[in-house]
Amino acid sequence: MSTEALSPTTTKEKRGAKKTDAVTRFALLGGGSVHVAESHAVPLVSITIAFRSGSSSDPAGKEGASKLAFRMLRRGSRTHTAKEIEDELDRLGAELSTEVSVSSSALHGQVIERNLGGFINLLATLMAEPTFPEDEYERLRRETLAEIVEARDNDRSLAQQAFRREVWKGHAYARSTTGSNKTLAALTLDDVRAAYRTHFVQGNVALGFSGDVETPRAVELAERLAEGLAKGPRVPDPVGEPGRIPGRRLVFVEKPERTQTQILIGGLGTSPHDADHVPLSVANAVFGGSFTSRLMREVRSKRGWSYGAYARLAVDKQRQAFSMWTFPAATDAPACIALELELLEAFVSKGIGPKELSFIKKFLGRSYAFDIDTAAKRLHQGLDVEVLGLPADYYSAYLAKLDAVTVAQANAAVKVRLSADDVLVVVVGTAAELDEKVRSSIPRLAEHKVVPFDREE
């Protein structure tokens, strides 16, 4: 990926530039930036308006404010009612969605190329001139409460929520992005307006265009979008480094009539700023990051216990989680948990071998072609670096760093960063039939609790 920083006044000089697969970055007045990745293969343009802040900016007790603020953008602007916005999006052949995570947030749009101008006009007013109508706000709040109830039908989602709450207990990452019945009831429209004012400032935005658009036009359109925002600096990240919670803990999320369980096991993982970030990622891929990984082989291929068996290292601004995910039949759950813990112990104490390292390097190195095979993917690498504050060479030097990983580095990283002793086990299932057996399957269990699936502690 090649990058260059140009002031907006010089962008016209780039009009005759040769088109390449590169992502080009331009600085915008006001502290923002725009990234462009051209591809004229399909007459579509994708636009991402990313912000360097997310739900961690919500004040304590006001969880859900940022997410509501983003969703309110399509509920009314100076020029359009909510209904008119939806009609216009469809007329243009456009889609618009919002994404709010703990550390960042974004508007994602896509439009048929011939309607790009109209889509930008609409986006500009949504971003810069939202009206936050009271009736629409109340409607959205009721909609969100209904979605919270509906999400309880999804067992995997229940496991993820419990894992987040418990693995980050006492830390900002434990807080909900959506909010809860309690916080949504307490939120006011002023809180939501305040959240909008926090995020939507010029210094906090990174825009991205990919697809069937010429770079100079993309830059001009980005300037228009950014100019409408209030002046203001990048929003600082209030989240600190999370700490490890000692001991083995079990949280059993009780749900009736389950024939299957959803199981997440994990603890602290990696930070993109760790010197051993790539070695740890490589070791994790051996352990549970591919279809032939240790976890998949032992749980699915040999025993047929779970349709999927994966280990994952999440990446965020601060250290994120390591987790193993399986979903065996209820009858196989205790044995599956015991096996996963044994595999984790062996992974932490003995690490990986040279043949495994050699194999996974080929897999990761060659499959990298699919991380950059579309303009949209190349664009998002550039935006990730900027929005999450990743090291500048996080993607551009990835293949070289991967190639340099040694067995000793990978195993040292596993020993330092992962633990088989300080782990959280989350099980969604029917406790009356399973709780005792699951407890027995976890040696040295220090803490245990059963939580009803439809209540938050």
Added chain:
Amino acid sequence: MPVAEVHHRIAAAVNATSKSSAFVHFLGQHAFGPSTVVRYGLSNGLTLLLLLDQSAPVVSYFTWFKVGSRHEKPGKTGLAHLFEHLMFNETTSLAAGEFDKKLEESGAESNAATWVDWTYYHESVPKDRLPLVVKLESDRMHNLVLRDAQVTSEKEVVANERRYRVDDDVEGAASELLYKTAFTRHPYHWPTIGWMNDIQGFTPEDCEAFYKTYYAPNNAVVVVVGDFNEKRLLELVRDAYGELPAAHVPPDDGHPEPPQLEPRTVEIKKPTATEKLLVGYHGPALGDAGHAPLTVLTEVLFGGRASRLHRALVIDGEICTDLRSWVSTFSDGGLYEIYATARTGKTIADIEAVLYPALARVRDEVVTDDELVRAKARLELGLLQSLETMGGKAEQIGFYETVLGDPGAAFQRLEAYRRLTASDLRKAARRYLVDRGRTRILVVPDGSVTEVGEAAQ
């Protein structure tokens, strides 16, 4: 030189170096939007569809077999899907697990899918690894080894997949019941994943018989999209597949579904907080003239937040949380499905009080010009989105070839959408959205779940 002549000459050059009785035949070209799909055939009946796309140095390779769950018999349901799993196992030249290892070592993305009419296998690889994919796919088309231990283990994996997708999933369970109820004689009556008892009863002999019947070059279509050399690829295919014998594929004997003369209703109780309604009307086959207008009508009624029923049931009426509709894309007439989730305190009766009058209205009155414009733009966007990757293009080409015998039909449908009038939509509504052909699945809470819990995101 005419373009067709170029391909004739390439085929002649490939055949000139053939050391066997295997020959390649150029069979024609198909417009695929602005691109061209080239059709070749082998003497043994294998169909090969090629689309050159050099926008990234990768290749996507799909193998479609014209066999799905509609080709199964009662008592042996789920065999096509179980077999898809078994295709990743041992062959006469590759030990168990080696298939996946070789692909991963090459950086491949791979997957497979089975549905009512077809099964496909997919690999995307860096372009220099294409020869390996040709070799692996041709090998498992004829040389698979089916041992008892692997069949037993894979049956357990599929049983767990069924628990995940159906038994512990409210919508999955309702969808299975809808087809079971709406179809009484046609094989669409049973689910592609199969009934649990059938899954657990399969033997290696069942699998062997299925393999010999349906997995043969004359029942397969290979689609290659990406950056490849056409002559070199044809040579590879000739050498890898050319000697595989054709099979006698039995004629399709799926019993036609008799007309449904009375509405049908089934009620089930589930551990969920809110009521759900799933409605199915007998609809057209993908190749029927009524399919395109019914698809556009679906967008008018249910496509996105601006659609009539989303507005009435989700936004204005606040009766539903989730609302979706789909016209099945099967080779025989399937269902026009509507899925609606009631909000807390709302009932299925509340949903139906709005839904059926809205369906009656589109039988009586034509939709507005603006609604028609918006629906067509949404469908155009959807098609373009499906073409953003090589894999997306290969899937579209293979799907339409397998179901309709025309690899470029996606774009012809787009043209058909553009020509449709409001009268065409009304005609389709009158033909298909008839009360006597309606099947309703009512999902009601079993009382084990409270509606007032406190849950976070």
